[in-house]
Amino acid sequence: MKLFDYPGVPNPRRLSIFLSEKGLDFPRTQINLMKGEQFAEDFRCKSPNCDVPVLELDDGNCISQTNAICRYLEAEYPEPPLFGRNALEIGLVEMWNNICFTNGFQAVADLFRNGSDWFEGRALIGPHNYDKIPALVERGKQRITNFYQDIDQHLKGKDYFVKGYFSVADITAVVTVDFATWTGMTVPATCEHLLNWHQRVSERPSIKANS
Ligand SMILES: N[C@@H](CCC(=O)N[C@@H](CS)C(=O)NCC(=O)O)C(=O)O
Known part of the structure:
Protein backbone atom coordinates (compact mmCIF):
# COMPACT_ATOMS: atom_id res chain seq x y z
CA MET A 1 0.00 0.00 0.00
CA LYS A 2 1.04 3.58 -0.62
CA LEU A 3 0.03 6.81 1.05
CA PHE A 4 -0.23 10.17 -0.71
CA ASP A 5 -0.04 13.06 1.72
CA TYR A 6 1.56 16.38 2.56
CA PRO A 7 3.37 16.79 5.88
CA GLY A 8 2.10 19.12 8.58
CA VAL A 9 -1.43 19.76 7.27
CA PRO A 10 -4.44 18.71 9.37
CA ASN A 11 -6.16 15.83 7.57
CA PRO A 12 -2.96 13.91 6.76
CA ARG A 13 -2.05 14.51 10.41
CA ARG A 14 -5.31 12.86 11.53
CA LEU A 15 -4.39 9.82 9.47
CA SER A 16 -0.77 9.78 10.63
CA ILE A 17 -1.87 9.75 14.29
CA PHE A 18 -4.34 6.94 13.52
CA LEU A 19 -1.56 4.94 11.80
CA SER A 20 0.79 5.47 14.76
CA GLU A 21 -1.90 4.25 17.18
CA LYS A 22 -2.29 1.12 15.02
CA GLY A 23 1.49 0.64 14.69
CA LEU A 24 1.17 0.89 10.90
CA ASP A 25 3.17 2.77 8.31
CA PHE A 26 3.22 2.81 4.52
CA PRO A 27 5.55 4.34 1.95
CA ARG A 28 4.55 7.96 1.38
CA THR A 29 4.53 10.17 -1.69
CA GLN A 30 4.20 13.90 -1.13
CA ILE A 31 1.61 15.81 -3.12
CA ASN A 32 2.83 19.39 -2.91
CA LEU A 33 -0.30 21.41 -2.14
CA MET A 34 1.63 24.68 -2.36
CA LYS A 35 2.44 23.90 -5.99
CA GLY A 36 -1.09 22.68 -6.84
CA GLU A 37 -0.04 19.06 -7.42
CA GLN A 38 -3.44 17.94 -6.07
CA PHE A 39 -4.97 19.07 -9.38
CA ALA A 40 -2.63 17.09 -11.67
CA GLU A 41 -4.48 14.64 -13.93
CA ASP A 42 -2.62 11.56 -12.65
CA PHE A 43 -3.42 12.45 -9.03
CA ARG A 44 -7.06 13.32 -9.80
CA CYS A 45 -7.49 9.70 -10.93
CA LYS A 46 -6.61 8.64 -7.39
CA SER A 47 -8.38 11.48 -5.54
CA PRO A 48 -11.61 12.70 -7.20
CA ASN A 49 -11.89 15.54 -4.67
CA CYS A 50 -8.30 16.68 -5.35
CA ASP A 51 -7.30 16.36 -1.70
CA VAL A 52 -4.97 14.42 0.56
CA PRO A 53 -4.61 11.95 2.19
CA VAL A 54 -5.15 9.07 -0.25
CA LEU A 55 -4.38 5.40 0.35
CA GLU A 56 -3.57 3.36 -2.76
CA LEU A 57 -4.06 -0.37 -2.26
CA ASP A 58 -1.86 -3.04 -3.84
CA ASP A 59 -4.61 -3.87 -6.35
CA GLY A 60 -4.71 -0.23 -7.52
CA ASN A 61 -7.90 0.78 -5.72
CA CYS A 62 -7.62 4.24 -4.14
CA ILE A 63 -9.42 5.51 -1.05
CA SER A 64 -9.51 9.21 -0.21
CA GLN A 65 -11.21 11.04 2.69
CA THR A 66 -9.56 10.58 6.06
CA ASN A 67 -12.48 8.91 7.75
CA ALA A 68 -12.95 6.47 4.85
CA ILE A 69 -9.26 5.51 4.96
CA CYS A 70 -9.42 5.03 8.74
CA ARG A 71 -12.56 2.90 8.36
CA TYR A 72 -10.83 0.71 5.78
CA LEU A 73 -7.76 0.30 7.99
CA GLU A 74 -9.89 -0.47 11.06
CA ALA A 75 -11.53 -3.31 9.10
CA GLU A 76 -8.18 -4.63 7.83
CA TYR A 77 -6.23 -4.09 11.05
CA PRO A 78 -8.76 -4.26 13.91
CA GLU A 79 -6.23 -4.01 16.76
CA PRO A 80 -6.24 -1.78 18.67
CA PRO A 81 -9.82 -0.75 17.85
CA LEU A 82 -10.20 3.01 17.44
CA PHE A 83 -13.86 3.16 16.35
CA GLY A 84 -15.26 1.44 19.47
CA ARG A 85 -15.05 -1.97 21.16
CA ASN A 86 -18.78 -2.65 21.46
N1 LIG B 1 -12.77 15.71 3.60
C1 LIG B 1 -11.36 15.44 3.36
C2 LIG B 1 -10.61 16.75 3.46
C3 LIG B 1 -9.16 16.58 3.13
C4 LIG B 1 -8.46 17.92 3.11
O1 LIG B 1 -9.03 18.94 3.47
N2 LIG B 1 -7.20 17.88 2.74
C5 LIG B 1 -6.46 19.13 2.56
C6 LIG B 1 -5.19 19.10 3.38
S1 LIG B 1 -5.58 19.14 5.13
C7 LIG B 1 -6.15 19.26 1.08
O2 LIG B 1 -5.87 18.27 0.43
N3 LIG B 1 -6.23 20.48 0.54
C8 LIG B 1 -6.09 20.69 -0.87
C9 LIG B 1 -6.41 22.10 -1.27
O3 LIG B 1 -6.35 22.99 -0.39
O4 LIG B 1 -6.67 22.31 -2.44
C10 LIG B 1 -10.83 14.41 4.35
O5 LIG B 1 -11.50 14.18 5.36
O6 LIG B 1 -9.78 13.81 4.12
Missing part, protein backbone atom coordinates in the same frame (compact mmCIF):
# COMPACT_ATOMS: atom_id res chain seq x y z
CA ALA A 87 -22.06 -1.36 20.04
CA LEU A 88 -22.39 1.47 22.55
CA GLU A 89 -18.83 2.70 22.02
CA ILE A 90 -19.19 2.46 18.23
CA GLY A 91 -22.24 4.71 18.44
CA LEU A 92 -20.65 7.19 20.85
CA VAL A 93 -17.38 7.37 18.89
CA GLU A 94 -19.27 8.06 15.66
CA MET A 95 -21.37 10.69 17.39
CA TRP A 96 -18.42 12.61 18.89
CA ASN A 97 -16.26 12.22 15.82
CA ASN A 98 -19.05 13.81 13.77
CA ILE A 99 -19.66 16.61 16.26
CA CYS A 100 -15.94 17.41 16.46
CA PHE A 101 -15.55 17.39 12.67
CA THR A 102 -18.73 19.34 11.87
CA ASN A 103 -18.77 21.89 14.69
CA GLY A 104 -15.02 22.12 15.23
CA PHE A 105 -12.89 21.19 12.25
CA GLN A 106 -15.15 22.69 9.60
CA ALA A 107 -15.53 25.91 11.58
CA VAL A 108 -11.74 26.24 11.74
CA ALA A 109 -11.47 25.49 8.01
CA ASP A 110 -14.08 28.20 7.27
CA LEU A 111 -12.18 30.75 9.32
CA PHE A 112 -8.81 29.72 7.91
CA ARG A 113 -9.73 29.67 4.23
CA ASN A 114 -12.12 32.62 4.13
CA GLY A 115 -9.74 34.83 6.10
CA SER A 116 -6.57 34.33 4.08
CA ASP A 117 -5.47 35.94 0.79
CA TRP A 118 -3.76 32.68 -0.13
CA PHE A 119 -7.17 31.03 -0.71
CA GLU A 120 -8.54 33.69 -3.10
CA GLY A 121 -11.04 31.81 -5.29
CA ARG A 122 -10.25 28.59 -3.37
CA ALA A 123 -12.49 28.97 -0.31
CA LEU A 124 -13.44 25.29 -0.47
CA ILE A 125 -11.31 22.23 -1.09
CA GLY A 126 -12.16 20.22 -4.19
CA PRO A 127 -12.13 20.30 -7.98
CA HIS A 128 -14.27 23.47 -8.26
CA ASN A 129 -13.35 27.05 -7.40
CA TYR A 130 -15.42 29.10 -4.96
CA ASP A 131 -14.98 32.68 -3.81
CA LYS A 132 -14.35 33.51 -0.20
CA ILE A 133 -17.26 34.72 1.95
CA PRO A 134 -15.82 37.29 4.41
CA ALA A 135 -18.77 36.84 6.85
CA LEU A 136 -17.65 33.26 7.46
CA VAL A 137 -14.57 34.57 9.27
CA GLU A 138 -16.61 36.06 12.12
CA ARG A 139 -19.02 33.14 12.12
CA GLY A 140 -16.06 30.73 12.24
CA LYS A 141 -14.74 32.48 15.36
CA GLN A 142 -18.15 32.29 17.04
CA ARG A 143 -18.53 28.62 16.17
CA ILE A 144 -15.07 27.72 17.50
CA THR A 145 -15.74 29.61 20.75
CA ASN A 146 -19.04 27.75 21.17
CA PHE A 147 -17.43 24.44 20.21
CA TYR A 148 -14.79 24.88 22.92
CA GLN A 149 -17.41 25.61 25.55
CA ASP A 150 -19.58 22.66 24.47
CA ILE A 151 -16.79 20.09 24.48
CA ASP A 152 -15.37 21.51 27.72
CA GLN A 153 -18.69 20.65 29.39
CA HIS A 154 -18.74 17.22 27.76
CA LEU A 155 -15.20 16.44 28.95
CA LYS A 156 -15.97 17.28 32.59
CA GLY A 157 -15.11 14.12 34.58
CA LYS A 158 -13.90 12.25 31.47
CA ASP A 159 -10.42 11.25 30.33
CA TYR A 160 -11.46 10.96 26.66
CA PHE A 161 -14.51 11.82 24.52
CA VAL A 162 -15.83 8.34 25.28
CA LYS A 163 -15.02 7.79 28.95
CA GLY A 164 -12.17 5.33 29.51
CA TYR A 165 -11.48 4.83 25.81
CA PHE A 166 -9.18 6.76 23.41
CA SER A 167 -10.71 6.82 19.91
CA VAL A 168 -10.79 8.57 16.54
CA ALA A 169 -13.02 11.21 18.14
CA ASP A 170 -10.05 12.27 20.29
CA ILE A 171 -7.82 12.31 17.20
CA THR A 172 -10.24 14.56 15.28
CA ALA A 173 -10.62 16.84 18.29
CA VAL A 174 -6.91 17.25 19.07
CA VAL A 175 -6.11 17.99 15.41
CA THR A 176 -8.96 20.53 15.38
CA VAL A 177 -7.72 22.34 18.50
CA ASP A 178 -4.17 22.47 17.11
CA PHE A 179 -5.40 23.55 13.65
CA ALA A 180 -7.34 26.41 15.26
CA THR A 181 -4.08 27.90 16.58
CA TRP A 182 -3.13 28.55 12.92
CA THR A 183 -5.93 31.14 12.96
CA GLY A 184 -4.96 32.58 16.34
CA MET A 185 -7.81 30.82 18.17
CA THR A 186 -6.63 29.15 21.38
CA VAL A 187 -8.61 27.36 24.09
CA PRO A 188 -9.60 29.92 26.77
CA ALA A 189 -8.32 29.37 30.32
CA THR A 190 -11.94 28.97 31.49
CA CYS A 191 -12.22 25.66 29.56
CA GLU A 192 -10.20 23.71 32.13
CA HIS A 193 -11.62 20.27 31.26
CA LEU A 194 -10.75 20.79 27.61
CA LEU A 195 -7.27 22.06 28.48
CA ASN A 196 -6.63 19.06 30.76
CA TRP A 197 -7.83 16.67 28.07
CA HIS A 198 -5.64 18.39 25.45
CA GLN A 199 -2.58 18.08 27.70
CA ARG A 200 -3.37 14.40 28.37
CA VAL A 201 -3.80 13.37 24.72
CA SER A 202 -0.84 15.49 23.57
CA GLU A 203 1.37 13.26 25.76
CA ARG A 204 0.50 10.18 23.70
CA PRO A 205 3.44 8.92 21.60
CA SER A 206 1.23 8.88 18.46
CA ILE A 207 0.49 12.58 18.85
CA LYS A 208 4.00 13.59 19.90
CA ALA A 209 5.36 11.75 16.86
CA ASN A 210 3.01 13.67 14.57
CA SER A 211 3.22 17.22 15.93
Whole structure:
Protein backbone atom coordinates (compact mmCIF):
# COMPACT_ATOMS: atom_id res chain seq x y z
CA MET A 1 0.00 0.00 0.00
CA LYS A 2 1.04 3.58 -0.62
CA LEU A 3 0.03 6.81 1.05
CA PHE A 4 -0.23 10.17 -0.71
CA ASP A 5 -0.04 13.06 1.72
CA TYR A 6 1.56 16.38 2.56
CA PRO A 7 3.37 16.79 5.88
CA GLY A 8 2.10 19.12 8.58
CA VAL A 9 -1.43 19.76 7.27
CA PRO A 10 -4.44 18.71 9.37
CA ASN A 11 -6.16 15.83 7.57
CA PRO A 12 -2.96 13.91 6.76
CA ARG A 13 -2.05 14.51 10.41
CA ARG A 14 -5.31 12.86 11.53
CA LEU A 15 -4.39 9.82 9.47
CA SER A 16 -0.77 9.78 10.63
CA ILE A 17 -1.87 9.75 14.29
CA PHE A 18 -4.34 6.94 13.52
CA LEU A 19 -1.56 4.94 11.80
CA SER A 20 0.79 5.47 14.76
CA GLU A 21 -1.90 4.25 17.18
CA LYS A 22 -2.29 1.12 15.02
CA GLY A 23 1.49 0.64 14.69
CA LEU A 24 1.17 0.89 10.90
CA ASP A 25 3.17 2.77 8.31
CA PHE A 26 3.22 2.81 4.52
CA PRO A 27 5.55 4.34 1.95
CA ARG A 28 4.55 7.96 1.38
CA THR A 29 4.53 10.17 -1.69
CA GLN A 30 4.20 13.90 -1.13
CA ILE A 31 1.61 15.81 -3.12
CA ASN A 32 2.83 19.39 -2.91
CA LEU A 33 -0.30 21.41 -2.14
CA MET A 34 1.63 24.68 -2.36
CA LYS A 35 2.44 23.90 -5.99
CA GLY A 36 -1.09 22.68 -6.84
CA GLU A 37 -0.04 19.06 -7.42
CA GLN A 38 -3.44 17.94 -6.07
CA PHE A 39 -4.97 19.07 -9.38
CA ALA A 40 -2.63 17.09 -11.67
CA GLU A 41 -4.48 14.64 -13.93
CA ASP A 42 -2.62 11.56 -12.65
CA PHE A 43 -3.42 12.45 -9.03
CA ARG A 44 -7.06 13.32 -9.80
CA CYS A 45 -7.49 9.70 -10.93
CA LYS A 46 -6.61 8.64 -7.39
CA SER A 47 -8.38 11.48 -5.54
CA PRO A 48 -11.61 12.70 -7.20
CA ASN A 49 -11.89 15.54 -4.67
CA CYS A 50 -8.30 16.68 -5.35
CA ASP A 51 -7.30 16.36 -1.70
CA VAL A 52 -4.97 14.42 0.56
CA PRO A 53 -4.61 11.95 2.19
CA VAL A 54 -5.15 9.07 -0.25
CA LEU A 55 -4.38 5.40 0.35
CA GLU A 56 -3.57 3.36 -2.76
CA LEU A 57 -4.06 -0.37 -2.26
CA ASP A 58 -1.86 -3.04 -3.84
CA ASP A 59 -4.61 -3.87 -6.35
CA GLY A 60 -4.71 -0.23 -7.52
CA ASN A 61 -7.90 0.78 -5.72
CA CYS A 62 -7.62 4.24 -4.14
CA ILE A 63 -9.42 5.51 -1.05
CA SER A 64 -9.51 9.21 -0.21
CA GLN A 65 -11.21 11.04 2.69
CA THR A 66 -9.56 10.58 6.06
CA ASN A 67 -12.48 8.91 7.75
CA ALA A 68 -12.95 6.47 4.85
CA ILE A 69 -9.26 5.51 4.96
CA CYS A 70 -9.42 5.03 8.74
CA ARG A 71 -12.56 2.90 8.36
CA TYR A 72 -10.83 0.71 5.78
CA LEU A 73 -7.76 0.30 7.99
CA GLU A 74 -9.89 -0.47 11.06
CA ALA A 75 -11.53 -3.31 9.10
CA GLU A 76 -8.18 -4.63 7.83
CA TYR A 77 -6.23 -4.09 11.05
CA PRO A 78 -8.76 -4.26 13.91
CA GLU A 79 -6.23 -4.01 16.76
CA PRO A 80 -6.24 -1.78 18.67
CA PRO A 81 -9.82 -0.75 17.85
CA LEU A 82 -10.20 3.01 17.44
CA PHE A 83 -13.86 3.16 16.35
CA GLY A 84 -15.26 1.44 19.47
CA ARG A 85 -15.05 -1.97 21.16
CA ASN A 86 -18.78 -2.65 21.46
CA ALA A 87 -22.06 -1.36 20.04
CA LEU A 88 -22.39 1.47 22.55
CA GLU A 89 -18.83 2.70 22.02
CA ILE A 90 -19.19 2.46 18.23
CA GLY A 91 -22.24 4.71 18.44
CA LEU A 92 -20.65 7.19 20.85
CA VAL A 93 -17.38 7.37 18.89
CA GLU A 94 -19.27 8.06 15.66
CA MET A 95 -21.37 10.69 17.39
CA TRP A 96 -18.42 12.61 18.89
CA ASN A 97 -16.26 12.22 15.82
CA ASN A 98 -19.05 13.81 13.77
CA ILE A 99 -19.66 16.61 16.26
CA CYS A 100 -15.94 17.41 16.46
CA PHE A 101 -15.55 17.39 12.67
CA THR A 102 -18.73 19.34 11.87
CA ASN A 103 -18.77 21.89 14.69
CA GLY A 104 -15.02 22.12 15.23
CA PHE A 105 -12.89 21.19 12.25
CA GLN A 106 -15.15 22.69 9.60
CA ALA A 107 -15.53 25.91 11.58
CA VAL A 108 -11.74 26.24 11.74
CA ALA A 109 -11.47 25.49 8.01
CA ASP A 110 -14.08 28.20 7.27
CA LEU A 111 -12.18 30.75 9.32
CA PHE A 112 -8.81 29.72 7.91
CA ARG A 113 -9.73 29.67 4.23
CA ASN A 114 -12.12 32.62 4.13
CA GLY A 115 -9.74 34.83 6.10
CA SER A 116 -6.57 34.33 4.08
CA ASP A 117 -5.47 35.94 0.79
CA TRP A 118 -3.76 32.68 -0.13
CA PHE A 119 -7.17 31.03 -0.71
CA GLU A 120 -8.54 33.69 -3.10
CA GLY A 121 -11.04 31.81 -5.29
CA ARG A 122 -10.25 28.59 -3.37
CA ALA A 123 -12.49 28.97 -0.31
CA LEU A 124 -13.44 25.29 -0.47
CA ILE A 125 -11.31 22.23 -1.09
CA GLY A 126 -12.16 20.22 -4.19
CA PRO A 127 -12.13 20.30 -7.98
CA HIS A 128 -14.27 23.47 -8.26
CA ASN A 129 -13.35 27.05 -7.40
CA TYR A 130 -15.42 29.10 -4.96
CA ASP A 131 -14.98 32.68 -3.81
CA LYS A 132 -14.35 33.51 -0.20
CA ILE A 133 -17.26 34.72 1.95
CA PRO A 134 -15.82 37.29 4.41
CA ALA A 135 -18.77 36.84 6.85
CA LEU A 136 -17.65 33.26 7.46
CA VAL A 137 -14.57 34.57 9.27
CA GLU A 138 -16.61 36.06 12.12
CA ARG A 139 -19.02 33.14 12.12
CA GLY A 140 -16.06 30.73 12.24
CA LYS A 141 -14.74 32.48 15.36
CA GLN A 142 -18.15 32.29 17.04
CA ARG A 143 -18.53 28.62 16.17
CA ILE A 144 -15.07 27.72 17.50
CA THR A 145 -15.74 29.61 20.75
CA ASN A 146 -19.04 27.75 21.17
CA PHE A 147 -17.43 24.44 20.21
CA TYR A 148 -14.79 24.88 22.92
CA GLN A 149 -17.41 25.61 25.55
CA ASP A 150 -19.58 22.66 24.47
CA ILE A 151 -16.79 20.09 24.48
CA ASP A 152 -15.37 21.51 27.72
CA GLN A 153 -18.69 20.65 29.39
CA HIS A 154 -18.74 17.22 27.76
CA LEU A 155 -15.20 16.44 28.95
CA LYS A 156 -15.97 17.28 32.59
CA GLY A 157 -15.11 14.12 34.58
CA LYS A 158 -13.90 12.25 31.47
CA ASP A 159 -10.42 11.25 30.33
CA TYR A 160 -11.46 10.96 26.66
CA PHE A 161 -14.51 11.82 24.52
CA VAL A 162 -15.83 8.34 25.28
CA LYS A 163 -15.02 7.79 28.95
CA GLY A 164 -12.17 5.33 29.51
CA TYR A 165 -11.48 4.83 25.81
CA PHE A 166 -9.18 6.76 23.41
CA SER A 167 -10.71 6.82 19.91
CA VAL A 168 -10.79 8.57 16.54
CA ALA A 169 -13.02 11.21 18.14
CA ASP A 170 -10.05 12.27 20.29
CA ILE A 171 -7.82 12.31 17.20
CA THR A 172 -10.24 14.56 15.28
CA ALA A 173 -10.62 16.84 18.29
CA VAL A 174 -6.91 17.25 19.07
CA VAL A 175 -6.11 17.99 15.41
CA THR A 176 -8.96 20.53 15.38
CA VAL A 177 -7.72 22.34 18.50
CA ASP A 178 -4.17 22.47 17.11
CA PHE A 179 -5.40 23.55 13.65
CA ALA A 180 -7.34 26.41 15.26
CA THR A 181 -4.08 27.90 16.58
CA TRP A 182 -3.13 28.55 12.92
CA THR A 183 -5.93 31.14 12.96
CA GLY A 184 -4.96 32.58 16.34
CA MET A 185 -7.81 30.82 18.17
CA THR A 186 -6.63 29.15 21.38
CA VAL A 187 -8.61 27.36 24.09
CA PRO A 188 -9.60 29.92 26.77
CA ALA A 189 -8.32 29.37 30.32
CA THR A 190 -11.94 28.97 31.49
CA CYS A 191 -12.22 25.66 29.56
CA GLU A 192 -10.20 23.71 32.13
CA HIS A 193 -11.62 20.27 31.26
CA LEU A 194 -10.75 20.79 27.61
CA LEU A 195 -7.27 22.06 28.48
CA ASN A 196 -6.63 19.06 30.76
CA TRP A 197 -7.83 16.67 28.07
CA HIS A 198 -5.64 18.39 25.45
CA GLN A 199 -2.58 18.08 27.70
CA ARG A 200 -3.37 14.40 28.37
CA VAL A 201 -3.80 13.37 24.72
CA SER A 202 -0.84 15.49 23.57
CA GLU A 203 1.37 13.26 25.76
CA ARG A 204 0.50 10.18 23.70
CA PRO A 205 3.44 8.92 21.60
CA SER A 206 1.23 8.88 18.46
CA ILE A 207 0.49 12.58 18.85
CA LYS A 208 4.00 13.59 19.90
CA ALA A 209 5.36 11.75 16.86
CA ASN A 210 3.01 13.67 14.57
CA SER A 211 3.22 17.22 15.93
N1 LIG B 1 -12.77 15.71 3.60
C1 LIG B 1 -11.36 15.44 3.36
C2 LIG B 1 -10.61 16.75 3.46
C3 LIG B 1 -9.16 16.58 3.13
C4 LIG B 1 -8.46 17.92 3.11
O1 LIG B 1 -9.03 18.94 3.47
N2 LIG B 1 -7.20 17.88 2.74
C5 LIG B 1 -6.46 19.13 2.56
C6 LIG B 1 -5.19 19.10 3.38
S1 LIG B 1 -5.58 19.14 5.13
C7 LIG B 1 -6.15 19.26 1.08
O2 LIG B 1 -5.87 18.27 0.43
N3 LIG B 1 -6.23 20.48 0.54
C8 LIG B 1 -6.09 20.69 -0.87
C9 LIG B 1 -6.41 22.10 -1.27
O3 LIG B 1 -6.35 22.99 -0.39
O4 LIG B 1 -6.67 22.31 -2.44
C10 LIG B 1 -10.83 14.41 4.35
O5 LIG B 1 -11.50 14.18 5.36
O6 LIG B 1 -9.78 13.81 4.12
